Amino acid sequence: MQMLEGRLGWALLFAAGLLFPFVTGNDYHLTVMTTAYIYIIATMGLNLITGYTGQFNLAHAGFMAVGAYTVGILTVDHQVPFWIAFVAAGVVTVALGVPLGWVSLRLKGHYFSIFTLCVGYIMYLVIEKWESLTHGTVGIIGIPAPSPIGPLEFESPMSLYYLVFVFLCIGMWVMRRVVNSLLGRTFMAIRNGDELAEALGINLARNKLVAFLISVLYAGWAGALYAGFVRFLGPDLAGAHHTFDMTMFMLIGGLGTLLGPLLGGILMPWLTQYMQFLQEYRFVVFGPLLILLVIFVPHGIVGSYLVRKARRASESESQAAAAPESGKAQETPRA
Amino acid sequence: MEVLLQQILNGLTLGGTYSLVALGLTLVYGILHVPNFAHGAFYMVGAFVSYQLMSALGLNYWVAMAGSALVVAVLAALAERLVFHPLRHHEGLHPMIAAIGLMLFLEAGAQALWGADFRRMSTPYEGIVNIFGATAPVQRLLIVAGAFSLMLALHLFLTRTTTGSSIMAMAQNREGASLMGIDATRVAMLTFGISGVLAAVAATLYSPIGLVFPAMGNLVITKAFVIIILGGMGSVPGAILGGLIIGFAEAFGAFYISTDYQDIVAFVLLVVILSLRPEGLFKQGAR
DSSP, X not given: OGXXXXXXXXXXXXXXXXXXXXXXXXXXXXXHHHHHHHHHHHHHHHHIIIIITOOOOTTHHHHHHXXXXXXXXIIIIHOOOHHHHHHHHHHHHHHXXXXXXXXXXXXXXXXXXXXXXXXXXXXXXXXXXXXXXXXXXXXXXXXXXXXXXXXXXXXXXXXXXXXXXXXXXXXXXHHHHHHHSHHHHHHHHHHHOHHHHHHTTOOHXXXXXXXXXXXXXXXXXXXXXXXXXXXXXXXXXXXXXXXXXXXXXXXXXXXXXXXXXXXXXXXHHHHHHHTGGGGGGHXXXXXXXHHHHHHHOTTHHHHHHHHHHHHHHHHXXXXXXXXXXXXXXXXXXXX | OHHHHHHHHHHHHHHHHHHHHHHHHHHHXXXXXXXXXXXXXXXXXXXXXHHHHHHHSOOOHHHHHHHHHHHHHHHHHHHIIIIISXXXXXXXXXXXXXXXXXXXXXXXXXXXXXXXXXXXXXXXXXXXXXXXXXXXXXXXXXXXXXXXXXXXXXXXXXXXXXXXXXXXXXXXXXXXXXXXXXXXXXXXXXXXHHHHHHHHHHHHHHGGGSOBOTTHHHHHHHHXXXXXXXXXXXXXXXXXXXXXXXXXXXXXHHHHTOGGGHHHHHHHHHHHHHHHOTTOSSOOSOO
């Protein structure tokens, strides 16, 4: 296991993603995987604000819908080229995130979650009722596929798969840089105790807002990719149950871990595929699963592994400390 | 004048229902400090059980209401025991996610059992009476009377009985209450049971003028959250007053602005108020 951590592990994952289309050779499987990747990108954003910064944002799907609708409205109603609309999706999501984040992040803990639940509901209702802009319940139909970049065209499922895969890799790389940087440590300090963090001189409001904006940017661009991939949008995309799906992904993989959203986001859609017959009623199974996970495996798959590893490390360290030859006073207190 | 009376009646109907739901939510929050996202699902189950008892077994409206209150009370107490009790030492995220899991389960379960169709609940009180020139369906008057007498009963229970006082004591100080010999587990289950009764009664009262469907709890629960944030989480008078404020705001908003945006009124009110006063309307001090 030691060897799989670090660069080699990431390289293997990358290779697996690269080779996946050749292993399956089935368009349907490609579609399932591409959708999963899109949701993983959004879940990574949710994981940053929830898992790393400790603020459970229940409006996350709303921001994904904002990104998707920006692309849909610009390309269909205003004939804007896809990639310009794609950039605009990020700009619009962040621009909306600034006031919403500023207001909602003044609230702490439960209040923040409840408030964002309401914000998400407003987003859903606005999308559903503002027919002149969003086409209401009819939805936006006929969104063009991402326009070609040079010789690369994005019409076939395989090319779309690789397009989304590239974005997933960039998203993962950026996220890894962020959480391993001083900024990421700041976020974790806020999660672990915001009063202590404030006492250390961390500007809570500004850092939480930065985490929030990065998180919604992920959601917005995931939504933009969704628009280009599925090519049909309905107000349902903003529904809170999508946020709950993402919560489940990151909880199964491990809250506040880099790999968590990836693992959960790939595992769950495939499990759902094998329970096709449940489609409508999948939460009859997943609801209790979520509860059992929270009670018995609160750290998720990756988190539990890390906890076990940390425990083993501290055990071997305390054994070493107990051994007579390492009894020198200045070396012992390390755990 | 008639129009005004009409809107006041509508406001009282909506407000009474919201207050009942918010009361259950605020009691549970007071005891466990968990925002129970599944509370809206309890409301929905209450409506479906009443509907089922009336349509399949042909029971009287009031008997069905009592049956549904009992069923939901047991369901809520079980939920406390099986879901929230094991998580009582966890802070923050985890109980919240568990509550969401419970909500998703109940909603999907109701959809599997009864389907996603909209249903109409019948009521024995279909008449209309005239008060000062305003027409008032009997069911609406019944909602107002039922909701406010239940609130009064709850108030008497919480202040005049030992069991009720033990709930208030635990909301004030959990450890202090345990030191005085109050069984925290029993009180928590009891509180969930009461919140279930309130949700089921509210649902059975309101359903005849609304519709019964698996997702019916979602809007109600989000509004109930708005109410208890306005009124202060854990505060009983705050929940009643907040419920009335939202009820009236919606009734007048629907009439003077547009029925399309009626459901948004509560949330916009919340956003505006919390932007100006992050600590809520009636609560002092930071959170």
